[in-house]
Amino acid sequence: MSVEQQIMIIYAVTNGFIDDVPTAGVREWERGFHEFMAASYPQVGENLRNGKTLTKEIEADLRRGIEAYKKGPGAPKREAVRAEEAVR
Numbered sequence: 001m002s003v004e005q006q007i008m009i010i011y012a013v014t015n016g017f018i019d020d021v022p023t024a025g026v027r028e029w030e031r032g033f034h035e036f037m038a039a040s041y042p043q044v045g046e047n048l049r050n051g052k053t054l055t056k057e058i059e060a061d062l063r064r065g066i067e068a069y070k071k072g073p074g075a076p077k078r079e080a081v082r083a084e085e086a087v088r
Contacts, residue, residue, distance in 0.1 A: 003048070036069045
């Protein structure tokens with residue numbers, strides 16, 4: 001995992017953005033999140049890679065990206081993960 005991806009996921013975790021994701025769904029959430037950010041907010045990763053610091057502007061874009069991913073249809077939903085856990 002690249003440093004910029006690590007920064008983005010650590011930010012999401014430490015700021016409570018995945019608190020509502022069941023443990024069993026965290027890997028899927030993370031995979032989808034990185035794909036979403038690369039496709040929809042590529043400037044975040046690029047700016048982190050080039051600037052090597054989380055500026056207020058990058059943080060604002062990152063927050064927008066996280067919130068958009070959580071609302072989008074591609075994000076794993078709590079109910080879907082619970083159903084998958086019940087099958088196991």
